[in-house]
Amino acid sequence: MAANGGALLKVKNVEVIYDHVILVLKGVSFDVPEGGIVALLGANGAGKTTTLKAISNLLRSERGDVTKGSIEYLGERVDQLSSNDLVKKGVIQVMEGRHCFEHLTVEENLLTGAYTRRDGRAEIYKDLELVYDYFPLLKDRRRSQAGYTSGGEQQMTALGRALMARPKMILLDEPSLGLAPQLVEEIFDIVRRLNEDEGVTFLLAEQNTNMALKYADYGYILENGRIVMDGEAATLRENEDVKEFYLGLSSGKRKSYRDVKHYRRRKRWLA
Amino acid sequence: MDFLYSVTADPVLQIVEDPVFFLQIILEGLMAGVMYSLVALGFCLIYKASGVFNFAQGVMMVLAVMCMVTVYDAGFGILLALLVAMVFMVGLSFAIERVVLRPMVNQPQIILFMATIGLAFFLEGFGEFIFGGSSQKIVPTEALHIGRDALLIPMFGSEIRLQQLDLTAGVCAALLVATLALFFQKTTVGRALRAVADDHQAALSVGIPLRSMWVIVWSVAGLVALVTGIMWGASSSVDFSLVLIAMKAFPVLILGGFTSVPGVIVGGLIIGVGEKVAELYWGDALGGSIEEWFAYVLALVFLMFRPQGLFGEKIIERV
Ligand SMILES: Nc1ncnc2c1ncn2[C@@H]1O[C@H](COP(=O)(O)OP(=O)(O)O)[C@@H](O)[C@H]1O
Numbered sequence: 001m002a003a004n005g006g007a008l009l010k011v012k013n014v015e016v017i018y019d020h021v022i023l024v025l026k027g028v029s030f031d032v033p034e035g036g037i038v039a040l041l042g043a044n045g046a047g048k049t050t051t052l053k054a055i056s057n058l059l060r061s062e063r064g065d066v067t068k069g070s071i072e073y074l075g076e077r078v079d080q081l082s083s084n085d086l087v088k089k090g091v092i093q094v095m096e097g098r099h100c101f102e103h104l105t106v107e108e109n110l111l112t113g114a115y116t117r118r119d120g121r122a123e124i125y126k127d128l129e130l131v132y133d134y135f136p137l138l139k140d141r142r143r144s145q146a147g148y149t150s151g152g153e154q155q156m157t158a159l160g161r162a163l164m165a166r167p168k169m170i171l172l173d174e175p176s177l178g179l180a181p182q183l184v185e186e187i188f189d190i191v192r193r194l195n196e197d198e199g200v201t202f203l204l205a206e207q208n209t210n211m212a213l214k215y216a217d218y219g220y221i222l223e224n225g226r227i228v229m230d231g232e233a234a235t236l237r238e239n240e241d242v243k244e245f246y247l248g249l250s251s252g253k254r255k256s257y258r259d260v261k262h263y264r265r266r267k268r269w270l271a
Numbered sequence: 272m273d274f275l276y277s278v279t280a281d282p283v284l285q286i287v288e289d290p291v292f293f294l295q296i297i298l299e300g301l302m303a304g305v306m307y308s309l310v311a312l313g314f315c316l317i318y319k320a321s322g323v324f325n326f327a328q329g330v331m332m333v334l335a336v337m338c339m340v341t342v343y344d345a346g347f348g349i350l351l352a353l354l355v356a357m358v359f360m361v362g363l364s365f366a367i368e369r370v371v372l373r374p375m376v377n378q379p380q381i382i383l384f385m386a387t388i389g390l391a392f393f394l395e396g397f398g399e400f401i402f403g404g405s406s407q408k409i410v411p412t413e414a415l416h417i418g419r420d421a422l423l424i425p426m427f428g429s430e431i432r433l434q435q436l437d438l439t440a441g442v443c444a445a446l447l448v449a450t451l452a453l454f455f456q457k458t459t460v461g462r463a464l465r466a467v468a469d470d471h472q473a474a475l476s477v478g479i480p481l482r483s484m485w486v487i488v489w490s491v492a493g494l495v496a497l498v499t500g501i502m503w504g505a506s507s508s509v510d511f512s513l514v515l516i517a518m519k520a521f522p523v524l525i526l527g528g529f530t531s532v533p534g535v536i537v538g539g540l541i542i543g544v545g546e547k548v549a550e551l552y553w554g555d556a557l558g559g560s561i562e563e564w565f566a567y568v569l570a571l572v573f574l575m576f577r578p579q580g581l582f583g584e585k586i587i588e589r590v
């Protein structure tokens with residue numbers, strides 16, 4: 001662990017190009033410490049999803065390529081692994097928009113999460129009960145087709161399905177998307193409990209800056225494929241620019257966008 | 272008026288006059304339908320799991336049975352012949368995944384479809400090269416314990432003939448479908464295959480390896496092709512003209528829905544019965560050989576009014 005400076009995941013100067021021409025990530029660097037909840041914030045189109053998919057190796061199936069930089073997990077380069085290998089190593093993504101298997105039941109969805117495990121049926125069913133403990137709602141809906149459950153239930157199914165892989169780290173993409181505020185809070189509470197009780201590390205991509213900074217320890221702000229700011233969650237929440245541009249709180253005098261632009265010039269990958 | 276009479280009242284009268292004959296026709300239709308269902312089943316499996324409409328399914332069917340017959344004719348036992356044919360189909364699936372599917376992943380469906388057309392022609396040439404194309408081959412029905420006689424079932428003072436071959440095909444189809452259903456519903460791999468069919472990306476994200484899934488599903492389709500090929504081959508002989516029979520799978524798929532196993536079964540039966548009944552009772556009035564086009568016209572009607580087929584999976588629209 002020392003070799004890795006204490007970080008579970010180290011993303012260094014990663015550049016991603018879609019379709020051989022569309023440059024989307026322009027040198028993104030950040031660390032995720034073991035046992036932390038790190039938020040990746042930014043507006044729609046900033047490159048959050050692309051970053052997560054670069055880590056989980058789901059880019060290739062979308063004609064995206066990591067053309068520069070490196071991704072290290074537990075001190076080991078993982079950018080050439082398949083997503084299957086990565087899940088076996090303990091990193092799993094919960095995709096934006098949940099992506100449940102619609103025609104499978106909720107329970108079948110959960111069980112597919114255990115596909116890569118080789119520790120036997122008993123262990124897997126023990127974890128199924130654990131997931132039901134965290135999401136009692138899912139237990140009632142276990143026999144329903146996932147496509148017919150509500151948005152909140154689908155988000156829980158997707159998260160529970162990822163848990164079934166026994167991950168060290170979950171890459172969670174916009175869990176709040178399209179959910180009522182109270183449900184969002186419920187989901188984030190569960191994220192926190194999973195983090196504290198099960199020791200799962202989270203990398204959380206969110207547009208909902210307010211919520212994410214409430215639950216994360218540390219945050220990075222992504223703009224146009226670059227990280228423009230980072231800091232402890234509490235510090236970011238108090239930052240004037242974050243307040244104005246991401247939290248929608250204005251401290252009175254209106255700033256022009258140009259004033260914050262200097263953040264872009266900071267090259268985070270030197271960190 | 273004559274025409275109206277001959278398409279409406281007359282067929283009904285004929286049916287009432289000789290109901291046992293009508294039952295006989297239905298039975299023959301069902302048996303033919305089972306064969307159509309079997310062919311369509313192979314298409315359906317591959318389409319479900321990989322979104323590829325495999326034009327080469329018909330050729331795969333002929334290759335499978337040719338391989339089996341060639342090994343048997345070379346003097347090896349029937350069990351070994353079956354085993355070799357199975358291994359051959361699994362090996363073929365590995366090769367197809369490596370050479371055709373993997374480089375084409377993420378291409379639009381139409382490109383993959385074109386690729387399978389190419390594959391069909393290649394496999395036909397390849398098959399003729401290794402198994403010899405010219406000589407017709409005969410499925411060893413005795414060795415497979417497929418009877419060639421007809422059973423006579425007494426019914427209302429008359430009797431219905433049932434070919435043993437048809438009966439065997441029906442039983443095999445039922446067993447095959449039941450096994451597949453168990454495999455898809457009850458096993459981890461089967462569940463993963465259904466997951467892949469639902470959402471490729473999500474399946475990848477939970478670590479299901481798509482490549483192995485494709486090999487598995489093509490192998491399963493290959494085994495279905497072997498059973499189908501044996502049944503079709505047993506009722507005539509084995510050569511590449513059997514590929515044409517696979518064309519009957521298209522209307523069956525349209526009728527049943529491309530992604531539904533029960534749909535494919537029911538679709539096949541409907542077409543089998545429909546074309547026999549149409550031919551016998553409406554054939555004269557409509558100028559004969561209805562059997563040739565009935566399935567395609569029925570499919571066309573379905574495309575207009577129910578494009579997802581009888582049992583096509585409903586697209587769940589809800590977020
Ligand atoms: N498959 C793709 N092909 C081409 N461009 C893409 C693809 N996916 C995303 N993009 C582009 O990359 C940029 C970042 O997208 P994304 O990573 O989804 O942002 P976010 O998740 O922050 O909303 C957007 O401009 C988007 O249009």
Ligand SMILES: [Mg+2]
Pocket residue numbers: 045048049050096173174
């Ligand atoms: Mg996104």
